[in-house]
Amino acid sequence: MDIAFTVTLPVDTDSVPFVRGLCRQALEHLQIPQPVIDEVTLALTEACANVVQHSGGDAQYEVGVAIDDSRCRITVWDDGEGLDPDAAPNTRAGRELAEGGTGLLLMQALVDRLDFRHDADGRHRVTLEKRFSSRPALRLLD
Numbered sequence: 001m002d003i004a005f006t007v008t009l010p011v012d013t014d015s016v017p018f019v020r021g022l023c024r025q026a027l028e029h030l031q032i033p034q035p036v037i038d039e040v041t042l043a044l045t046e047a048c049a050n051v052v053q054h055s056g057g058d059a060q061y062e063v064g065v066a067i068d069d070s071r072c073r074i075t076v077w078d079d080g081e082g083l084d085p086d087a088a089p090n091t092r093a094g095r096e097l098a099e100g101g102t103g104l105l106l107m108q109a110l111v112d113r114l115d116f117r118h119d120a121d122g123r124h125r126v127t128l129e130k131r132f133s134s135r136p137a138l139r140l141l142d
Helices: 015-029 034-054 103-110
Strands: 003-010 060-067 071-078 113-118 124-131
Touching: 003 015, 015 034, 015 060, 015 071, 034 060, 034 071, 034 103, 034 124, 103 113
Parallel strands: none
Antiparallel strands: 003 060, 060 071, 071 124, 113 124
C-alpha cells in the first residue's frame, strides 16, 4: 500500500508537531519499523522548523509526503529566502561547530538523500528521502 498527501500549513510553531503527527501515523499504519519512523519524523521536524524560523516568506508552506514499500519521500516548499547548504554553518568539513546551524548535519545523518532546490516558480524546495532497507536505522534513544 502507498500513502501520499500534501498539506498547506501556516508558518508557525504549531504546524510542526501537526505535520510530524500526520507523517508518523502514516508510517505506523504501514508498519514501518519504529527506529525508521523516529528518524524520518525528526528530519521532517527539523526541515519544518527551519521554514518556521528562517523562511521570512509568506504565511504558508507546503509539505508533501509520499510513502511506498521501499521509501519515504518528504518535500517541503516555502516562499522564503532559501538556503545555500554549502554556505550554511557547520556543513564544511574541518570547521568547528557553530552555535546553532546543526540542523543540516542532523538531517543529513537521518536520511539517505537531502536536496535543496530553487524552483522556477520562485519557491524553495527541500526534499528528504529515506529508503527503508538501505542501512540499519540510527539508534536515537536507548
